[in-house]
Amino acid sequence: MNKNRQHTIKRNVQIEGIGLHSGKTASLMVKPALPNTGILFIRTDLAQPVSIPATFEFVTQTKLATTLGRFSNGVSVQISTVEHLLCAFKLMGIDNAVVEVNGPEVPIMDGSAAAFCEHLMSAGLYEQAVSRKVAVLKKRIEIHKGDKSASIEPSFRLKIDAKVEWNHPAIGKQNYSYTMGESDFKEIAMARTFGFLKDVEQLQKMGLARGGSLDNAVVLDEVRVLNREGLRYRNEFVRHKVLDAIGDLALAPMAILGDVSLVKAGHELHAELVNAIFSDPSQYEVKSLEEINEKTDPNFVNPWLVSALGQ
Numbered sequence: 001m002n003k004n005r006q007h008t009i010k011r012n013v014q015i016e017g018i019g020l021h022s023g024k025t026a027s028l029m030v031k032p033a034l035p036n037t038g039i040l041f042i043r044t045d046l047a048q049p050v051s052i053p054a055t056f057e058f059v060t061q062t063k064l065a066t067t068l069g070r071f072s073n074g075v076s077v078q079i080s081t082v083e084h085l086l087c088a089f090k091l092m093g094i095d096n097a098v099v100e101v102n103g104p105e106v107p108i109m110d111g112s113a114a115a116f117c118e119h120l121m122s123a124g125l126y127e128q129a130v131s132r133k134v135a136v137l138k139k140r141i142e143i144h145k146g147d148k149s150a151s152i153e154p155s156f157r158l159k160i161d162a163k164v165e166w167n168h169p170a171i172g173k174q175n176y177s178y179t180m181g182e183s184d185f186k187e188i189a190m191a192r193t194f195g196f197l198k199d200v201e202q203l204q205k206m207g208l209a210r211g212g213s214l215d216n217a218v219v220l221d222e223v224r225v226l227n228r229e230g231l232r233y234r235n236e237f238v239r240h241k242v243l244d245a246i247g248d249l250a251l252a253p254m255a256i257l258g259d260v261s262l263v264k265a266g267h268e269l270h271a272e273l274v275n276a277i278f279s280d281p282s283q284y285e286v287k288s289l290e291e292i293n294e295k296t297d298p299n300f301v302n303p304w305l306v307s308a309l310g311q
């Protein structure tokens, strides 16, 4: 696999589960796509299929989950809970895919990205003859909201450093750091979303989170984790925050390189950070990943040069 090149999947893959909010079956058909497509969602359950690119301009909601949407024939069309699937595409190294969705939600699966990763892996990767494009920052960008913050520092990798702090005996303060391409995806892929029992009950009264259960989230009461099997990682909460951030940063029009630092951040701040970077083109430079790797990796061997020299 040439990591400088764009990749898609080799064949269609179907994924089924339930929608977190509707509680109804939600299914996806993920299909290979041409270079430079990015991830393109298509709502196929409507009279006229509606496509929604997975980019920050289409983010309509960041409460509870990240929702994409657009108006089509005067009707608002939405697809919610996209972030865990988008994270799985990144973790698996997939740049281009079409995702057909049969309703307003991506299935929640077990609340992590693990099932998506498995399905995508089973489809296999297909290398495309086009370089990956990346955005290299020219300066530090920072966003603050109360005690929450998100910042990005220029660098030639994507590193995410997250901190969470909850005044809860099962969470407390947690730190975690993940570097794309260096860390093992299994370090975060299985980390589940989490919620508090009182909030879940409140949401269900409002007709939301109908599909929410101990099968698709870590649920906490006032003092402990209620899931019988306990946690999958000692610090599963902060690892899930990193998973969410990778999914939300995937809404950039091209891969972002930089050292990201997140303090108590969530979908809203992640989306604002992407917006802050890409709303001003003077803040970043678009490069091919090949150019970056030639500069930064002394052992990098340009495959084109090798074949040209007949080595």
Ligand SMILES: [Zn+2]
Binding pocket: 083, 084, 193, 240, 244
């Ligand atoms: Zn999440």
